[in-house]
Amino acid sequence: MIKSMTGYGRGLVCEDGREMTVEVKSVNHRFLDVSFRLARPIAFLDDAVRTGVAERLARGHVDVFVNYVNHREDARRVHVDMQLAKAYRQAAGELSEALGVKNDLPLSDYMNMPDVLTVEASEEDQDAVRALFMRALNLALDDLTAMRKREGNSLRGDMMKKLDAIDGLRESIATRAPTVVEEYRAKLSQRLSALLSGDIDEARFATEVAIFADRAAIDEELVRLSSHIAQLRATAELDEPVGRKLDFLVQELNREVNTIGSKASDAQIAGCVVAAKGEIEKLREQGQNIE
Numbered sequence: 001m002i003k004s005m006t007g008y009g010r011g012l013v014c015e016d017g018r019e020m021t022v023e024v025k026s027v028n029h030r031f032l033d034v035s036f037r038l039a040r041p042i043a044f045l046d047d048a049v050r051t052g053v054a055e056r057l058a059r060g061h062v063d064v065f066v067n068y069v070n071h072r073e074d075a076r077r078v079h080v081d082m083q084l085a086k087a088y089r090q091a092a093g094e095l096s097e098a099l100g101v102k103n104d105l106p107l108s109d110y111m112n113m114p115d116v117l118t119v120e121a122s123e124e125d126q127d128a129v130r131a132l133f134m135r136a137l138n139l140a141l142d143d144l145t146a147m148r149k150r151e152g153n154s155l156r157g158d159m160m161k162k163l164d165a166i167d168g169l170r171e172s173i174a175t176r177a178p179t180v181v182e183e184y185r186a187k188l189s190q191r192l193s194a195l196l197s198g199d200i201d202e203a204r205f206a207t208e209v210a211i212f213a214d215r216a217a218i219d220e221e222l223v224r225l226s227s228h229i230a231q232l233r234a235t236a237e238l239d240e241p242v243g244r245k246l247d248f249l250v251q252e253l254n255r256e257v258n259t260i261g262s263k264a265s266d267a268q269i270a271g272c273v274v275a276a277k278g279e280i281e282k283l284r285e286q287g288q289n290i291e
Helices: 040-056 082-099 107-112 126-196 202-216 219-235 243-263 267-287
Strands: 007-015 018-027 032-037 060-070 076-080 117-121
Touching (some): 018 126, 040 126, 082 107, 126 219, 126 267
Parallel strands (some): 032 060
Antiparallel strands (some): 007 018, 018 060, 076 117
């Protein structure tokens, strides 16, 4: 089954006061390239992101966005810097004594002094957060894969139409090819008769026709072209990543058509070659977005 490399998916999981949101978007790329940034409290998920995506996707540039919120009561704790608070109190006493004023600072003033109280995030339960992340990631990847499949089905239908068009052009070339040598024989005979007043060396004439026939022979190319078209159709039905194989087969398709174009000295065949190359180029562009 053909899958596009373009897609978007989102997964949200809430459990035990924790909320994990994962968004995944992908575009075409020659290989699998995973890009993401993690907040410091969940930086330990680095390997889980890479491994989780690699298990599900084969190609594409993938951006992963992770948002984690801990709503649990033990998510944060207040740290009191007692040494700093005592230092503030000592400094206040010294200042009071030096200025001759009463030292009557209330507790609330000490609590508001810089760095006396700091709110810190509690250490996360890494196993619980990792399990939550994997569930959200797989939901996002399910969503992404469904979108990739839908677009892949559209690409497959369009690809089949283009392969049908190329196959039709191949049949036109195969039908035209045998008549090219006969037309060359008739034209050469006519020209030689006009130049030599009918006195033609039949052996030399036959040799020239044979040389032309050998040089213009495209039977093998047509057979390989038909084989490549059949392989492309079969590959499009495989239930696995087929993008690279399709890239290779399209290149081979183009090579055979180019060879036919260089061998054939016929306007009709040349026209079919130009049309086929146009369809092949469209196939190549499509193949760049197939996983």
